[in-house]
Amino acid sequence: MANLFGRTRPMDEARIVPTGETIGSYTSYLDAQKAVDYLADEKFPVQHVSIVGNDLKMVERVTGKLSYPRVALSGAMTGAWFGLFIGVMLSFFDGNASGGGTYLNVFTAVLMGAAFWMLFAIIGYAAQRGKRDFTSTNQVLASSYDVIVTPDVAMDARRLLAQLPMNSTASKPLQGQGQGYRPPAAPPAAGTPPARPQGWHDPYGAPTPTGEQGGQNGQADGSSPVESEGQAPLSGPRRGQFPDLPDGRPQYGIRMDKPAEPAGEEPTKDSPEHH
Incomplete structure (x- = not known):
């Protein structure tokens, strides 16, 4: 347009x-x-x-209900304004008319305009036969x-x-959003363990010959790895088992000897003599 x-x-x-x-x-x-x-x-x-x-x-x-008196009054007012306009325009081109004659001509034009417009409005309203007995205004919203x-x-x-203090329901972009912006990754589904970062080493897992991460051949909670069939057992101490020092002392902590058992009873497996 x-x-x-x-x-x-x-x-x-x-x-x-x-x-x-x-x-x-x-x-x-x-x-x-x-x-x-x-x-x-x-x-x-x-x-x-x-x-x-x-x-x-x-x-x-x-806006209201129509009736013959209201239609006649509305038509008379519209015709009076139109007659006033025509009378004033004609008075400009009538150079022979005096001051009193000019006012008379304008008043005559107003009366004739009101009479004719009132007559046309009544005829038009009667032709509708009561199908639209109200006035209204139209608007597109x-x-x-x-x-x-x-x-x-x-x-x-x-x-x-953003500097204009007005309420807007439009969605606002995230901070830093623009060219090259990437939305954050979706969180993992419920019940799925998070993926371990690359290079992560399980400090409680047993070492593997291939140097892989401890989580592959051992459980994530630090328990002993499960040995597959046809595969040699892994060497090295298990969790909680550490060899003694060369002089016989424990590597960690202090070994507590059990009290001597009563005479006449054979020593059990856990006695110091069988250790």
Whole structure:
């Protein structure tokens, strides 16, 4: 469409709904208009901005009931204004008329206009035969109005509208979102253990000949690894078993000897003599 102060858009562009990023969503058209006015005041290129109404509805508000007296009065008032305009215009071209004659001509034009318009209004109302006995006003409204801009200037428009204290229901971008932005990875499903980072070593797992991570041949809770069939047992001390020092002392802690058993009883396996 064309206007007096803007450019003329191509016909194909005027027939399609504008696309882009929504920088603001408002429930009132006046709020959307105020947002665009603010962008224009901040020297923003408003030729990239469009206002799109969603869920358009035609609203007809009834203002009153019609009757013959009301129709006649409305027609007489409309005709009086039209007759006054015609009488004043004719008085400018009538140079022979005096001051009193000019007023008379204007008054005559007002009366004739009121009479004719009242007659036409009564005839038109009678022709409807009571099918529309009320007056109303029509208006097209939308449930919400979106302010849409082209993607190349969307970030600048959001930055400017953030300074305007108005309520908007449009979704705001996350901090740091823009070119090269990647959303965070989704959390693992419930019941799935988290993946171990590369290079992680289990300090409680037994060493493996291949140098792999302890979590592959041993359990994650530090218990002894399970030996597969046909495979030699792993060498080295198990958890909780440590060899003594060369002089016979325990490597960790102090060994406590059991008290001597009563005479006449044979020593058990756990006695010091059998150790």
